[in-house]
Amino acid sequence: MKSADVAIVGAGIVGLATALETLRCYPGARVLVLEKEPGPAAHQTGHNSGVIHSGIYYRPGSLKARYSVEGAARMVKFCSEQDVPYRICGKVIVAVRPEQVPQLEELYRRGLANGVPGVRMLDAAGLHEIEPNAAGVRAIHVPGTGITDYKQVAQRYAEMIARSGGEVRYGEKIRGVRQTSDQVVLSTDGGEYGAAYVVNCAGLHSDRIARSAGAQVKDRIIPFRGEYYTLEPSRHDLIRGLIYPVPDPRFPFLGVHFTLRITGEVEAGPNAVLAFSREGYSKGRINARDLAELTAFPGFWRMARKYWRTGSAEIYRSFSKRAFVAALQELVPAIQSNDLRDGGSGVRAQLVEPSGSLVDDFRLIHDRRITHVCNVPSPAATASLAIAANIVAEFAARAELKLGQTVQSSS
Ligand SMILES: Cc1cc2nc3c(=O)[nH]c(=O)nc-3n(C[C@H](O)[C@H](O)[C@H](O)COP(=O)(O)OP(=O)(O)OC[C@H]3O[C@@H](n4cnc5c(N)ncnc54)[C@H](O)[C@@H]3O)c2cc1C
Numbered sequence: 001m002k003s004a005d006v007a008i009v010g011a012g013i014v015g016l017a018t019a020l021e022t023l024r025c026y027p028g029a030r031v032l033v034l035e036k037e038p039g040p041a042a043h044q045t046g047h048n049s050g051v052i053h054s055g056i057y058y059r060p061g062s063l064k065a066r067y068s069v070e071g072a073a074r075m076v077k078f079c080s081e082q083d084v085p086y087r088i089c090g091k092v093i094v095a096v097r098p099e100q101v102p103q104l105e106e107l108y109r110r111g112l113a114n115g116v117p118g119v120r121m122l123d124a125a126g127l128h129e130i131e132p133n134a135a136g137v138r139a140i141h142v143p144g145t146g147i148t149d150y151k152q153v154a155q156r157y158a159e160m161i162a163r164s165g166g167e168v169r170y171g172e173k174i175r176g177v178r179q180t181s182d183q184v185v186l187s188t189d190g191g192e193y194g195a196a197y198v199v200n201c202a203g204l205h206s207d208r209i210a211r212s213a214g215a216q217v218k219d220r221i222i223p224f225r226g227e228y229y230t231l232e233p234s235r236h237d238l239i240r241g242l243i244y245p246v247p248d249p250r251f252p253f254l255g256v257h258f259t260l261r262i263t264g265e266v267e268a269g270p271n272a273v274l275a276f277s278r279e280g281y282s283k284g285r286i287n288a289r290d291l292a293e294l295t296a297f298p299g300f301w302r303m304a305r306k307y308w309r310t311g312s313a314e315i316y317r318s319f320s321k322r323a324f325v326a327a328l329q330e331l332v333p334a335i336q337s338n339d340l341r342d343g344g345s346g347v348r349a350q351l352v353e354p355s356g357s358l359v360d361d362f363r364l365i366h367d368r369r370i371t372h373v374c375n376v377p378s379p380a381a382t383a384s385l386a387i388a389a390n391i392v393a394e395f396a397a398r399a400e401l402k403l404g405q406t407v408q409s410s411s
Contacts, residue, residue: 004032006395007186007195009174009209011035013045013150013381014373015201016157016168017388023164025392031166032193033158034186036173041154043279044203045381047346049259049270051242052076052086052146053379056093057254060113063362064379067390069114071383072144078385079148082156085262086148091242092127094136096330100246101138107246108140118143133238133332145242149262150381174202177213177370184213184369197395200372204278204349210372215365217374220297222352223278223290224253226270227318228343231258235339239266243331248310252350252360252377256327267343268328268335273318274311281345283318302356351375362387366394 006022008015011033019033037043052075055068079086095104104121111119120141122130127139158168176187177198184198200209210217231239244257253272260266276294277287294300304311317323325337351359351374362383363375371391380387 001185001192001194003183003194004030005195006031006197006199007184007193008033008199008201009186010201010203010206011037011040011154011158011168011170012043012201012203013041013154013157013384014203014376014387015199016040016154016161017384018199018201018391019161019166019168020157020164021385021388021392023161023166025396028165031161032195033161033166033168034172034174034188034193035168035170038170040158040168041151044346044349045154046151047281047344048150048378048381049267050147050149050261051259051379051382052148053382054091054111054116054119054142054145055114055379056107056111056116056119056140056142057247058110058114059360060110062360064383065110065114067362067383067386068379069116071379071386072146074385075148075153075382076146079153084148084152084156086146087262088144088146089241089260090130090141090143091145091244092122092131092134092139092141093244093246094127094134094139094331095246096136098137103246103249104138104140106249111140111142116142116144131240131243133334134243135331135333147242147260147262153381174209177209179213179368179370196369198370199391199395200370204347206349206372206374207351210365210367210374213367213370213372215367215370215372217365217372219351219353219359219374220293220299221278221349221374222294222300222303223275223280224272224348224350225275225280225345226272226348227345228267228269229324229340230343231266231268232339232341235335236264236266238332238334245331250307251310252358254378256324258328258332268324268340269343270346271314271317271324272348273314275347278347278349280347297352297354299352299354299356302354303352303358304356306356348377349375350377364391364394366398371395
């Protein structure tokens with residue numbers, strides 16, 4: 001059996017950041033990342049909006065708030081030191097109706113409480129100065145929000161892991177996990193790997209890996225697809241930075257918005273549509289196993305009962321470009337249907353409780369020699385280095401693991 005000190009399942013941005021952070025804290029540790037796809041960032045990490053989030057949205061004291069503020073600063077430093085393209089373009093969150101102002105003010109309070117630099121309230125004239133084509137009664141300006149390409153960030157993490165003596169193996173799908181008294185054994189079609197410590201960063205499949213390892217996880221990942229349109233280049237002058245609506249506080253999604261990409265393109269989206277396949281990037285995609293598990297989960301039916309109205313509206317907007325454009329016109333009235341062509345999509349791994357509630361905060365489950373990273377949707381790309389630092393600190397602190405000693409005895 002091949003062995004490692006720390007094995008990580010998944011070469012998305014969180015798994016790779018964890019491997020890199022382990023090697024930074026424990027130079028010489030045998031660190032192995034096992035990924036089922038032929039390259040890094042094949043799922044959420046390679047299909048997101050590319051925003052370096054500031055941390056304004058999240059409940060003060062939550063993991064999302066802490067890790068996004070710290071993670072954003074680390075991400076900007078990383079991109080600048082490693083020559084990964086990034087840009088601090090700023091963003092506005094816009095209340096388009098007076099009744100949204102109290103929720104906007106709550107976001108402003110959160111921004112201050114979370115220590116987000118430079119946030120300020122704008123009136124309609126102030127908004128017009130920053131985004132002349134946006135319409136709103138009030139807005140928040142977050143000058144420090146940035147953009148990057150997380151696929152490139154993940155690729156750079158993978159290169160640095162290899163340079164530091166770690167290994168990333170592609171085409172290795174984990175099919176089983178078992179814990180013995182002194183190690184964790186991961187089975188793939190190619191054989192078995194033993195590790196003193198394992199971190200499950202399997203994104204859309206992390207709950208399955210956790211259950212196969214014997215963790216008592218009653219919650220399930222429910223996939224929510226986010227679909228984008230791309231703005232015609234001739235209309236780019238309508239958007240200067242990032243323009244977001246006031247989000248519905250019942251959901252961990254931000255509402256369809258305009259995003260500048262690091263390539264210079266402008267995207268509109270993503271919506272949040274229930275997907276019937278965990279890797280269902282197109283509308284018609286159904287995976288029989290995913291669908292059977294989804295419909296057997298009581299939390300799905302409870303969620304459907306609670307939010308059927310919003311869920312149906314999202315499905316309608318997914319099929320109706322006119323409805324999508326109408327939502328965008330609330331923010332930028334000059335946008336027309338002809339200005340938009342079909343764009344890409346991504347699928348979010350959202351943990352849902354048996355009660356039907358969507359888990360709002362990041363959730364990491366520490367079970368003996370394994371950490372299961374079970375709910376790290378947005379802003380986890382931004383926060384990846386901060387999440388990784390926390391995971392490494394957690395497994396280093398566990399008295400029975402003594403990673404330093406494991407490393408010494410294996411070297
Ligand atoms: C539409 C969309 C927009 C977003 N926008 C932003 C944004 O602007 N800013 C931001 O900060 N965040 C954003 N996010 C969130 C961000 O992309 C995710 O939080 C982040 O990528 C999660 O990284 P991950 O490594 O946990 O998961 P993933 O990137 O999904 O990686 C998990 C990896 O595990 C592998 N894997 C799964 N099962 C197995 C197995 N059995 N064996 C081996 N490997 C396995 C997968 O192949 C995959 O490579 C967005 C997400 C989406 C979907």
